[in-house]
Amino acid sequence: MKSLGETIRELREHQELPLRTVAAFLDIDQAILSKIERGQRNASREQIVKLAQFFKVKENDLLVSWLSDKLVYEVADEDVALKALHEAEEKVKYIMAKRK
Amino acid sequence: MKSLGETIRELREHQELPLRTVAAFLDIDQAILSKIERGQRNASREQIVKLAQFFKVKENDLLVSWLSDKLVYEVADEDVALKALHEAEEKVKYIMAKRK
DNA sequence: TGTGTTTTGACATTTTTTGTCAAATTTAGT
DNA sequence: ACTAAATTTGACAAAAAATGTCAAAACACA
Numbered sequence: 001m002k003s004l005g006e007t008i009r010e011l012r013e014h015q016e017l018p019l020r021t022v023a024a025f026l027d028i029d030q031a032i033l034s035k036i037e038r039g040q041r042n043a044s045r046e047q048i049v050k051l052a053q054f055f056k057v058k059e060n061d062l063l064v065s066w067l068s069d070k071l072v073y074e075v076a077d078e079d080v081a082l083k084a085l086h087e088a089e090e091k092v093k094y095i096m097a098k099r100k
Numbered sequence: 101m102k103s104l105g106e107t108i109r110e111l112r113e114h115q116e117l118p119l120r121t122v123a124a125f126l127d128i129d130q131a132i133l134s135k136i137e138r139g140q141r142n143a144s145r146e147q148i149v150k151l152a153q154f155f156k157v158k159e160n161d162l163l164v165s166w167l168s169d170k171l172v173y174e175v176a177d178e179d180v181a182l183k184a185l186h187e188a189e190e191k192v193k194y195i196m197a198k199r200k
Numbered sequence: 201t202g203t204g205t206t207t208t209g210a211c212a213t214t215t216t217t218t219g220t221c222a223a224a225t226t227t228a229g230t
Numbered sequence: 231a232c233t234a235a236a237t238t239t240g241a242c243a244a245a246a247a248a249t250g251t252c253a254a255a256a257c258a259c260a
Contacts, residue, residue, distance in 0.1 A: 118235080118236060118237085119236070119237065120236080130236085130237080130238095131237085131238075131239080131240095134236095134237060134238060134239090135238085135239095138238085140238095
C-alpha cells in the first residue's frame with residue numbers, strides 16, 4: 001500500500017526526471033514537489049490531476065491514493081481511527097443511496 | 101446513522117436546555133453551537149470532549165461520530181469516496197501493525 | 201572537487217477556520 | 231395577535247493553517 005508520495009516519486013525516478021521538470025509542469029517550486037513526495041506537504045487536487053496527466057496514469061488511481069492519504073492523516077493518532085473510517089463508509093453509502 | 105450535530109441536538113433537547121447553556125459550558129457563542137448542531141461548522145476536538153462530559157456520554161462515541169463526519173466531509177463530491185475510505189482503512193491497519 | 205539534484209528552513213502571502221456580535225427569524229405561550 | 235425566549239443568519243475580525251518562493255545546506259557521484 002504505497003503513499004501518494006512514494007507513488008509519484010517512483011513514477012518520476014522511473015523516467016529519470018529531476019524534480020525540476022515535474023515541478024515546472026505543475027507550475028510550482030521543486031521544493032514543494034520534494035515535500036509532497038516525502039509526505040511533508042499535501043498536494044492539491046489540481047496537482048494530482050496534472051500529475052496523472054503528466055505520468056499518463058489513471059487519474060482515479062492517483063486520486064484514491066491522494067484522498068486516502070489525507071484521510072489517514074485526519075485520523076492519525078486517534079484511537080478510534082478504524083471505527084471512524086468504518087462509520088464514515090456507512091455514512092457515505094447512506095448519502096449515496098439517498099441521492100438516487 | 102446520526103451525524104454528530106443531530107446527536108448533540110437530541111441530547112440537548114432531551115434535557116430541554118437552550119443553546120445558551122451548553123454554549124456557555126463550551127465557552128463559545130451560542131451561534132457557533134447552533135451551526136455545529138446543524139452541521140454548518142465543525143466542532144473542535146476539545147469541544148467534543150467537553151460535550152461528552154457535559155452530557156455524560158462516552159467520549160469515544162462522540163469522537164467517532166465527530167471524526168466520521170469530518171471524513172465524510174473530506175470525501176464528499178469525490179467519485180472515489182468509498183475506494184479512498186477503504187484504502188485509508190488498509191493504510192491505518194498497516195500503520196497500526198507496524199507500531200507494534 | 202565540481203556539478204547537478206534534493207532537502208531544509210526562514211519567510212511572505214493567501215485562504216480557511218474560529219469566533220463575536222447584532223439583527224432577523226422562528227417558536228411557544230397567553 | 232403580542233410578547234418573550236430561543237434560534238438562525240450573516241457581516242465582520244482575529245487567529246491559524248496552507249501554499250508558495252527563495253536561497254542556502256546537504257547529498258550523490260563522476
